Amino acid sequence: MEHLPVLQVVIPLVLAPFCFVMARHTWLVALAGSVLSLVCSVLLLIQLLAVGTVDYFVGGWPPPWGIELRIDLLGGFVLLLVSLIAALVVTWAHDTVESEIRDDQINLFWCMFLLCLTGSFGIVVTGDVFNVFVFLEITSLSTYTMIALGRDRRALMASFRYLVMGTVGATFILIAVGLLYMMTGTLNMADLAVRLPAIQDTTTVRAAFAFFTVGVSLKIALFPLHQWLPNAYTYAPSAVTVFLAATSTKVSLYVLLRFFFTVFGADYVFGDLHVDYVLLPLSIVAIFVASIIAVYQEDLKRILAYSSVAQIGYMTLGISLANAQGLTAAIVHMFNHGLIKGGLFLAVGGLCLRIGSTRLSDLRGAGRTMPWTMGAIVIGGCALIGVPLTAGFVSKWYLVIAALEKDMWYVAVAIFTASIIAAAYVWRVIEHLYFQQGYAEASTLRSEVPLYMLLPTWLLIAMLIWLGIDTDLTVGIAERAAQSLVAP
Amino acid sequence: MIWFDYYNYWIVIVLMMVGLYLVMARHNLARKVIGLNVFQTSVFVFFISMGAVRDSSAPILAEGITQYANPLTHVLILTAIVVGVSTTSLALALIVRINEEYGSIDEERILLLDGDD
Numbered sequence: 001m002e003h004l005p006v007l008q009v010v011i012p013l014v015l016a017p018f019c020f021v022m023a024r025h026t027w028l029v030a031l032a033g034s035v036l037s038l039v040c041s042v043l044l045l046i047q048l049l050a051v052g053t054v055d056y057f058v059g060g061w062p063p064p065w066g067i068e069l070r071i072d073l074l075g076g077f078v079l080l081l082v083s084l085i086a087a088l089v090v091t092w093a094h095d096t097v098e099s100e101i102r103d104d105q106i107n108l109f110w111c112m113f114l115l116c117l118t119g120s121f122g123i124v125v126t127g128d129v130f131n132v133f134v135f136l137e138i139t140s141l142s143t144y145t146m147i148a149l150g151r152d153r154r155a156l157m158a159s160f161r162y163l164v165m166g167t168v169g170a171t172f173i174l175i176a177v178g179l180l181y182m183m184t185g186t187l188n189m190a191d192l193a194v195r196l197p198a199i200q201d202t203t204t205v206r207a208a209f210a211f212f213t214v215g216v217s218l219k220i221a222l223f224p225l226h227q228w229l230p231n232a233y234t235y236a237p238s239a240v241t242v243f244l245a246a247t248s249t250k251v252s253l254y255v256l257l258r259f260f261f262t263v264f265g266a267d268y269v270f271g272d273l274h275v276d277y278v279l280l281p282l283s284i285v286a287i288f289v290a291s292i293i294a295v296y297q298e299d300l301k302r303i304l305a306y307s308s309v310a311q312i313g314y315m316t317l318g319i320s321l322a323n324a325q326g327l328t329a330a331i332v333h334m335f336n337h338g339l340i341k342g343g344l345f346l347a348v349g350g351l352c353l354r355i356g357s358t359r360l361s362d363l364r365g366a367g368r369t370m371p372w373t374m375g376a377i378v379i380g381g382c383a384l385i386g387v388p389l390t391a392g393f394v395s396k397w398y399l400v401i402a403a404l405e406k407d408m409w410y411v412a413v414a415i416f417t418a419s420i421i422a423a424a425y426v427w428r429v430i431e432h433l434y435f436q437q438g439y440a441e442a443s444t445l446r447s448e449v450p451l452y453m454l455l456p457t458w459l460l461i462a463m464l465i466w467l468g469i470d471t472d473l474t475v476g477i478a479e480r481a482a483q484s485l486v487a488p
Numbered sequence: 489m490i491w492f493d494y495y496n497y498w499i500v501i502v503l504m505m506v507g508l509y510l511v512m513a514r515h516n517l518a519r520k521v522i523g524l525n526v527f528q529t530s531v532f533v534f535f536i537s538m539g540a541v542r543d544s545s546a547p548i549l550a551e552g553i554t555q556y557a558n559p560l561t562h563v564l565i566l567t568a569i570v571v572g573v574s575t576t577s578l579a580l581a582l583i584v585r586i587n588e589e590y591g592s593i594d595e596e597r598i599l600l601l602d603g604d605d
Contacts, residue, residue, distance in 0.1 A: 042580070105492050130567075134567060134571070137571045137575070141571075141574055141578060144578055144582075146576065153589040153602075154581055155585065156585050156589060157599075157602075159518060160579065160586065163579055163582065164511060164520060164524060164579075166526070168508070168511065168524070170571075171527060171528055171531055174531055175531055175534065178531070178534055178535050181538070181560075316552065326587055393512070403497075477535070
């Protein structure tokens with residue numbers, strides 16, 4: 001039990017080379033890795049709910065000599081999201097991976113997937129800022145590789161662009177780490193938090209903060225640094241799209257929260273530097289511009305990708321409100337949106353497998369031939385809009401409350417208006433799927449996807465409804481996590 | 489001359505700007521990767537300069553060594569160099585694949601070949 005924090009990272013890391021050397025049955029290895037990780041993170045979260053924070057010294061070396069792993073409730077929550085999505089994606093992905101990826105590359109694909117999982121977990125558990133950079137690059141490098149495996153040749157360019165932007169972003173974070181080390185002589189987050197207040201008004205620390213914020217914003221795909229995201233989501237293999245959309249931006253957002261609130265401290269970030277003056281307008285622009293672009297897309301994956309950019313705007317909006325409630329809303333939305341987009345992209349992956357395309361014009365009438373998959377898209381879409389009794393409503397509700405508490409009524413108005421735009425792009429999808437006659441109905445591949453693909457999809461969709469009605473789990477954890485971030 | 493005292497940081501800034509400019513301004517994908525490398529190298533130089541101490545030696549246990557450079561930043565940058573090498577090799581591998589598919593490594597041409605977008 002005491003080794004859980006490190007096991008979380010080590011399990012997928014150790015299993016990855018097995019995928020590399022084994023020629024077949026690598027899917028089972030990936031399944032074992034992701035399910036064991038899920039068990040780990042559930043046990044960790046139970047432990048965290050009891051004690052609040054778990055510390056672990058790698059190799060028994062206490063800081064400042066060794067690397068400290070430190071997980072709090074926020075970390076445990078993100079771990080649960082990542083490992084849950086990973087376990088469901090792997091269960092679901094057996095057929096789509098075989099149909100979309102060359103036979104001799106399947107084992108390498110699963111190897112990359114496990115490494116990506118390792119990196120995501122590592123970012124969350126570590127208490128060392130340089131370690132964050134290393135794990136971020138492990139995740140990113142494996143992600144670039146997986147995106148490039150997409151069938152369409154445009155996947156290659158999407159991957160290359162993401163590589164260039166992602167590397168610039170990660171290097172910016174590295175510069176920030178260097179500047180912080182220069183001023184404080186430590187890389188441990190807890191030590192940094194103690195030493196920074198005394199020197200926070202120096203240009204060096206401000207420069208470190210600026211480099212960090214821009215670098216991590218690239219990784220989050222915060223508007224206007226989101227250009228890599230739509231193509232990466234659209235042309236990546238279906239399984240990768242699900243995993244990316246549901247977890248990667250969330251993990252980067254976790255890094256932002258960790259640095260803003262634990263390392264630099266909320267007083268410095270929002271009190272002295274007034275980051276909210278920049279973050280709030282950018283978030284609102286992100287929500288509107290990305291939603292409007294989404295309405296005009298012709299490809300279902302692209303619609304959802306632009307909607308992701310908009311939803312990221314909601315999360316940063318919650319952060320920029322800079323009160324405990326806004327933070328709660330951001331954390332809840334981080335989790336809920338992970339589940340929403342996970343469920344939606346699982347359904348879209350099923351379409352991709354059966355119909356072979358995600359262009360809206362090819363999907364006409366598919367609602368009648370694949371009722372279960374389409375049902376999932378409809379409910380997921382409702383959650384995306386924020387219809388009551390779905391998880392999406394809960395997070396937007398808390399966001400509105402947080403905005404009203406700060407007397408920012410215009411933010412509340414913006415959230416409502418943007419929901420209407422979201423309804424427009426979701427409606428466009430539903431119209432094509434149900435109310436138009438077309439190709440999908442006439443095609444020979446009219447059957448529903450197999451049960452083991454429907455089950456993970458519907459599990460996520462059912463969770464959306466459950467978390468929309470019973471908010472104790474998500475909001476309860478998020479409130480405690482937000483409290484510990486604001487007042488450590 | 490305080491300007492000259494920090495000459496390695498000036499080198500860092502110049503390299504960084506040159507690298508970022510190459511990444512943004514070039515259409516040739518290979519040149520973009522070179523720019524990325526120059527940019528990353530500037531950060532390596534930055535980290536190494538940071539650990540240096542005037543009139544110091546390497547951190548080894550020997551007679552007469554009292555002042556030594558901070559080894560931690562050098563170790564960190566060793567890791568960052570590994571990351572840089574993997575990024576470069578992955579980028580070059582992607583460029584090879586792009587060249588196989590499109591017959592070009594010019595960004596503008598590739599966008600034209602794909603038509604929409």
